[in-house]
Ligand code: AHN
């Protein structure tokens with residue numbers, strides 16, 4: 638998209654006269670139109686509206702009406718941005734023996750390109766707010782504005798921008814289901830990584846296309862919290878250090894170093910673990926680490942009834958969205 642910008646130029650004309658020995662420095666404000674190529678910019682209000690649209694369905698807990706309705710909306714949204722969609726209808730069993738009817742929702746941008754990267758997030762809501770300070774809330778479902786909807790919203794806004802200005806590569810937007818039905822603190826059995834990320838485990842074993850190959854995958858998890866800080870996560874560093882470096886350097890280049898410190902944090906079991914270990918695609922996780930937060934290192938609303946749209950910070954969505962968009966447009 639091109640835009641004509643009228644910018645005020647402060648012109649400094651240094652005039653020196655021969656032999657006079659005296660320089661005069663007049664200044665003038667000249668208003669003139671300049672043709673400037675403007676890269677599509679990530680719109681944080683638009684991204685926020687996609688968070689709100691998801692939470693307005695109610696908690697997207699698998700096997701509920703809100704979940705089914707939101708799945709349809711997500712596919713429709715990807716289609717509206719020109720992506721070719723595939724929905725994997727999956728049946729998976731959770732650690733507590735519940736059979737989930739789930740949906741991995743995939744939107745392919747430039748499906749014909751063999752140079753591809755994956756942008757992914759989980760879209761389901763956790764059935765229990767079991768980290769809530771009030772135990773009376775532990776059996777209530779979470780809205781998942783940050784934990785779920787934020788990553789999806791950033792990817793949707795990126796997809797919208799990619800329709801305005803096409804990237805040089807292909808992008809696969811993947812919304813994984815059934816990430817968050819993992820055991821809480823009250824679970825007395827042995828907790829395993831495989832209890833989480835059921836949708837990403839399914840996709841990693843059976844990608845949407847036979848012989849699917851991508852350069853790398855970027856997982857966005859809880860990218861809308863106030864005061865969020867994204868450190869270089871351990872599993873990402875282990876499997877895909879150069880991709881971590883690519884994104885953290887990009888963040889610094891565009892002024893988001895405060896959100897993306899060049900420092901390592903701990904290991905998080907998340908969808909990217911399965912993409913790395915099963916699909917063998919290098920995958921990183923952009924996920925907060927808030928050492929100083931009392932309630933959780935993922936932020937104060939994690940797995941609480943306060944994980945609502947009103948606690949989403951557009952500036953965090955923007956820092957992450959701009960960083961990812963910048964990397965995408967620099968891929969050849
Ligand atoms: C664990 O707490 C084991 N993994 C965090 C993955 C997660 C939960 N992401 C969002 N909700």
Ligand code: ZN
Pocket residue numbers: 763784817940
């Ligand atoms: Zn969660």
